[in-house]
Amino acid sequence: MRILILGAGKMGSFFTDILSFDHETAVFDTNPHQLRFVYNTYRFTTLEEIKEFEPELVINAVTVKYILDAFRTVLPVLPKDCIISDIVSVKNGLKKFYEESGFRYVSTHPMFGPTFASLSNLSQESAIVIRESDHLGKVFFKDLYSNLNLNVFEYTFEEHDETMAYSLSIPFVSTFVFASIMKHQEAPGTTFKKHMAIAKGLLNEDDYLLQEILFNPRTPGQVEKIRVELKKLLDIISEKDAEGMKNYLKKIREKIK
Helix, strand or coil: CEEEEECCCHHHHHHHHHHCCCCEEEEECCCHHHHHHCCCCEEECCHHHHHHHCCCEEEECCCHHHHHHHHHHHHHHCCCCCEEEECCCCCCCHHHHHHHHCCEEEEEEECCCCCCCCCCCCCCCEEEEECCCCHHHHHHHHHHHHHCCCEEEEECHHHHHHHHHHHCHHHHHHHHHHHHHCCCCCCCCHHHHHHHHHHHHHHCCCHHHHHHHHCCCCHHHHHHHHHHHHHHHHHHHHCCCHHHHHHHHHHHHHHCC
16 A cells, blocks of 8 residues: 655654555655654655655644644645545544545544653553544554554544543643642652653643643543542541541542552
């Protein structure tokens, strides 16, 4: 299959690496310097090159801020039977765009990234394939993710956004609160260092991506749950309620089994 990957960043390079040995691949990036880090693939910087390549599948791997712009740039030179796809964690506006594009599409979300995941061992990671996607597109990505030993799930756009509000917003907000009140430690404990590593990794992510994840309409409800639980815990601590603390720890241990 002829596959065009938009963006030669971390995820774009990752997909190029895993696909280039079994498919004819090309990477398009408007910054030629980014293309220095991709191998075993064509390197495109012009729309004319894309038109001549005639891709059968396009994987949009640019940052979420520019994903729709990237699609709009290349759509005029794509064959009409080409399948377009994205891998972003924020799907805001994508369903409407796809439905109006006139192209078959497949939307997926590999639930891992270069910041924390070991890309050489993904057996503990997951991927979501959007149910409304084109059948052949879904088959391609399900096979790809299964071959990477990922745990693959199929959600609708709506179910995906709801899941992201829970699985991303809660840890993001918790990490932000930790980072906002922390002080430098001369002799940090193990737990503190682990939290610090998570905070540094998260804050290395693109600001726009973090913003869009937290601006998910379902996020406020999840953040409110954090506020409620903090109030319960603060009351137990303030009152030195040993029995209350015992019951609270029992409750949360049951949740993480």
